[in-house]
Amino acid sequence: MGLFQLQPIIEDQENDINRIINWDNFNMSRKISVVFFLANVVFLFVDYNNKVKGLWALHEAYCHVFYTHVVLGLVTLIYLFISYQVKVDSASEITNLHKACVITFALFVLNYSAVISGWMSQEINRPNNVYIIACFTIALTLNFRSKIMAFLYGVSGVTFMILLTASLDDPYMSFGHYTDAFLLVVISYFLSTILYRYKQQNLRHNYYLEDLVGKRTEELQRANELLTERTVELQDINDLLTKEIVKRKQTEIEMVRLDKLKLIGEMAASISHEVRNPMTIVKGFLQLLKNKQGSRDKEYFDIMIEELDRANSILSEFLSISKNKPSILEWHNINDIVKSTLPLIQADAQNNDKLLAVELNSVPDLKIDIQEIRQLLLNLVRNGFEAMSRGGQLRIKTFTTYSEVALVVEDEGIGIEQNMLDKLGTPFFTTKEQGTGLGLAVCYGIVTRNNGRISVQTSPKGTTFNVYFKI
Numbered sequence: 001m002g003l004f005q006l007q008p009i010i011e012d013q014e015n016d017i018n019r020i021i022n023w024d025n026f027n028m029s030r031k032i033s034v035v036f037f038l039a040n041v042v043f044l045f046v047d048y049n050n051k052v053k054g055l056w057a058l059h060e061a062y063c064h065v066f067y068t069h070v071v072l073g074l075v076t077l078i079y080l081f082i083s084y085q086v087k088v089d090s091a092s093e094i095t096n097l098h099k100a101c102v103i104t105f106a107l108f109v110l111n112y113s114a115v116i117s118g119w120m121s122q123e124i125n126r127p128n129n130v131y132i133i134a135c136f137t138i139a140l141t142l143n144f145r146s147k148i149m150a151f152l153y154g155v156s157g158v159t160f161m162i163l164l165t166a167s168l169d170d171p172y173m174s175f176g177h178y179t180d181a182f183l184l185v186v187i188s189y190f191l192s193t194i195l196y197r198y199k200q201q202n203l204r205h206n207y208y209l210e211d212l213v214g215k216r217t218e219e220l221q222r223a224n225e226l227l228t229e230r231t232v233e234l235q236d237i238n239d240l241l242t243k244e245i246v247k248r249k250q251t252e253i254e255m256v257r258l259d260k261l262k263l264i265g266e267m268a269a270s271i272s273h274e275v276r277n278p279m280t281i282v283k284g285f286l287q288l289l290k291n292k293q294g295s296r297d298k299e300y301f302d303i304m305i306e307e308l309d310r311a312n313s314i315l316s317e318f319l320s321i322s323k324n325k326p327s328i329l330e331w332h333n334i335n336d337i338v339k340s341t342l343p344l345i346q347a348d349a350q351n352n353d354k355l356l357a358v359e360l361n362s363v364p365d366l367k368i369d370i371q372e373i374r375q376l377l378l379n380l381v382r383n384g385f386e387a388m389s390r391g392g393q394l395r396i397k398t399f400t401t402y403s404e405v406a407l408v409v410e411d412e413g414i415g416i417e418q419n420m421l422d423k424l425g426t427p428f429f430t431t432k433e434q435g436t437g438l439g440l441a442v443c444y445g446i447v448t449r450n451n452g453r454i455s456v457q458t459s460p461k462g463t464t465f466n467v468y469f470k471i
Contacts, residue, residue: 016091017203021143021196023091025102028141030083033105037076043069068116075112079105103148106138110156118163131160135184139192143199149192157185329367329450334398334407334469335360337373345381345396352385355393363398363405366469372446379443380409380465387413387463404468412462 047066056062083101088094113134135153144152160181287305338360349356377396384394388411397408447454452469 017200019091019094020203021199022094022099022102023088025142025144026083026088026094026098029102029105030080032109032137032141033076033079033083036109037073037080040069040073040076044073065116068112072112075108102142103144103152106142106144106152107155109134110138110152111159114156114160115163118160119167131156131181132184135188136191139188139195142192143196144192145196146189146193149189149196153185153189153192157181328369328371330370331365331367332370332373333365334363334368334373334405337370338377338396338398338407341374341377344378348382348385349394353390354385354388355391357393357395359395359397361397361399363400364471366405366450366471368450368469369446372450376443376446376467377407377409379440380467383440384409384411384413384463384465387411400471401468403471405471407467407469408464409467410462410464415458415460415463416456418458 044066047062047069050056050062051066056066079101086098086101088098110131113131117129117131135156138152139149161178164177164181338358342358346356348354381394381396388394392412394412395408395410397406397410399406399408444454447467450469452467455466455468457464457466
């Protein structure tokens with residue numbers, strides 16, 4: 001990039017740069033006015049010393065110099081007052097008024113120095129140092145556009161030459177001063193122009209870097225947002241895979257359980273019929289012998305017949321597990337099934353000194369086997385009664401979820417240990433002393449055949465069996 005090759009920026013940024021330059025000019029002009037005012041105090045002291053020495057009486061130019069110093073002091077004091085009245089705290093507050101104040105101040109300084117060097121200094125045979133200092137001071141401290149600098153240096157240069165012509169009679173000396181003044185104005189103009197362009201280049205470069213950083217930041221933000229979206233997608237995929245793995249694991253466990261049920265069912269199917277026939281014959285003969293014996297032996301026959309009935313009920317449960325005939329699925333309302341079974345349940349509750357609460361909500365009809373659902377309900381209710389002490393309350397509820405009908409049986413027993421929950425529904429697994437471990441196995445089989453699922457919640461305050469049927 002060349003020395004003054006400017007960075008490409010937009011119009012708003014260009015306006016911001018101009019405001020920053022004008023703001024710097026305004027602040028710098030106030031500092032220069034303070035310096036000039038303090039320097040003018042020294043000048044007035046020198047003028048007073050010249051008067052004491054009698055120089056004012058020798059040449060009236062010393063008196064004129066005093067008046068110019070008074071003017072300089074008043075003007076700088078007035079400018080300080082005005083500049084602090086229109087004080088600004090940021091570049092965004094700069095207006096044309098502030099810009100006009102700075103240009104006016106620079107014009108006064110250059111023309112004032114032109115008057116001192118072109119007229120006063122020539123009267124007392126002093127060099128043109130004041131104008132030289134003023135030109136370079138303005139060039140180095142204040143930054144204006146080239147047109148404004150041409151106007152300022154042009155007006156002051158013309159003023160200097162006019163006063164120089166009026167104060168000098170020797171044309172050769174005047175020509176030398178003209179040449180010096182012209183070179184001074186040209187050098188000052190180009191110096192100020194170079195400094196202005198250099199400052200403008202720095203500001204443009206800063207804005208360009210800010211834009212570049214802003215664009216890179218936006219790109220990084222977009223990349224980060226894209227990465228976040230991809231992370232969320234991967235997390236969703238991971239969650240789906242996790243759910244699928246859990247579902248598959250549950251399916252495998254259910255398949256293992258069903259295989260066990262199938263195996264037991266096959267064993268039950270092959271054994272139960274063969275065992276029940278001789279048991280029925282034995283029971284019949286026991287009943288005949290009971291009627292022929294005396295009352296003394298009748299209770300032994302009753303015990304034998306009762307045990308045969310108990311064995312028969314166990315075989316019936318075996319046959320329920322091994323049930324291979326298809327379920328008769330018809331449209332029924334589960335509330336109607338609960339209501340039709342309720343008298344039997346209430347009788348059991350009364351016999352066991354338990355309380356019963358029923359809450360039936362409106363549910364849609366389901367395609368289910370009414371006999372199997374009745375057996376399911378009785379098994380769950382009787383398990384609940386057996387799990388509770390006297391005075392405990394059992395609750396039966398029905399309600400509808402998003403896509404399922406729920407049948408809930410909740411007891412107030414001591415609950416089930418957590419390590420036993422996974423074994424529920426396994427044949428021959430029981431927590432009851434006189435249990436066979438076949439009741440829940442039958443329930444799980446019924447629920448599976450009726451397109452449902454069982455969820456168990458347990459705590460020391462009781463156990464809840466939630467049976468869900470798909471709508």
